[in-house]
Amino acid sequence: MGDYWLTVLARTWKGGVITTFVTPFFYVLALGVLLGGFVDADPATLEGASTYLAFVAPGMVAAHAMTIAFADLTYPVMGMLKWQRIYYSMIASPLAPSHIVLAQLGWVVLRALFACGVFLLVLAAFGVFETVAGVLAAWLVQGLVVLAFATPVLLFSLSIKGEESFALIFRLGMIPLTLFSGTFFPIGNLGPVLEKVAMVSPLWHGVDLTRMLTLGELDWGMVAIHVAYLGVLAAVCWWLAIRKLAERLVS
Template sequence: MLTRQVDYWLTQARRTWRGTIVTAFFTPLLYVLAIGVVLGRFVDQASPGVGGAPSYLHFIAPGLLAGQAMLLAVGDSTWPVYGKIAWDKTYLAMIATPLRVSDVVIGHLIAIVARVGLSCAVFAVALSFFGLFADWPGALVAVGVQLLIAFAFAGPVFAFTAGLRSDSPFAVLHRVVQVPMYLFSGVFFPLSNLAEPLQWVAQALPLWHGVELTRMAMLAQPDWSAAAGHVAYLLVLGSLGAWLGVRRLTRRVIV
């Protein structure tokens, strides 16, 4: 059943891929230049070797890549999903065919993960110009990690969106959940800079697990037991979100 959606999602991708690539290349590149290069010079002078990385640029780049995956996955799981429920009724049209609700949810999640993967691969190309990958296998693994991050966020946010009767909660999601998570998940500074109770909170956030995995891959500093824990956390979170998304969308569109 999933294969019957391929044409639909490919058609959408063909209409938007150029904008996706341009945005994925230039916008993150400006962040790297402004924060990693310009600000990074001052950080390196004051505290060289931040978080065990050779430079602040090497420290922050994996966080920016993982943060990009989170931002895109959350963005694609909010208004685009809500629109297909409440505005253009795309999901209702889909389930009027032999497609099941689970097929619709899984198909959309796969499309989100694929789009995030494409964007992050382009961003990784931009990062490679700065020599930020220790080796090419690590670069490939880092891009693969972004697919896992996208799934971990897209699943729960899809489930959140599927039960909404208004799009107003998205503002709360972005301001109260997404922005603080981006700031306090080890993207811009090591968690050791936080008070110990706040470190525990940060380590429970999914973005921290994604940042740690990405940093291991980019710096070629793997901790296999820790990596297994990060992967398991993200997989379980995404899977639970997808399961809950099917349940909530079923209640929403099946009368």
């Protein structure tokens, strides 16, 4: 499986240059610097961030990890299952469904860690982080964030018969999560009811955890809750994805 994914990387890395290197810079410039220049808020309203750029930067990193999970585990999975049927050639070897799922999720985690690492390096040039240790911890956390999305998205992709449903999860899933999970403004601005709804979102847990680490404002109780929530979600959906892949390949 390692050979397979290295071959995929060798054949597709050029297509990821823009999203990995160029896009993060323009995100930071447009939302953090230019738009952020019009935001003059008290740090108390920005969860301890001294500037809007410092507030929005960790949110954009976590949202970037989520976007990679959606991009890599929707249409590519459908291709391997339905169009090119690569999964069937894999299962014809000594590989089990658990091996296939492990390798695919490992590929997505490594890709996300690399992309988010580049994103954090771009942000570091703007002087928005408090400590190097906090940034390194936030970078490692993105592996958990992407897993918390990769496993349910993979499960969804394995559960549907056609690609028509992907537009639905992009429009009603990924985009609303990006906008209303604390990435660009505190979820307290949504009101008491929608704030509770936002707290159910895996992205809010990822954003809040990343933000605490980069700002150096750690609430260890919340850290434990965030890690447990993301970890349990990833573990449960991982197990279900293995069962679903085995069911699809056998049938």
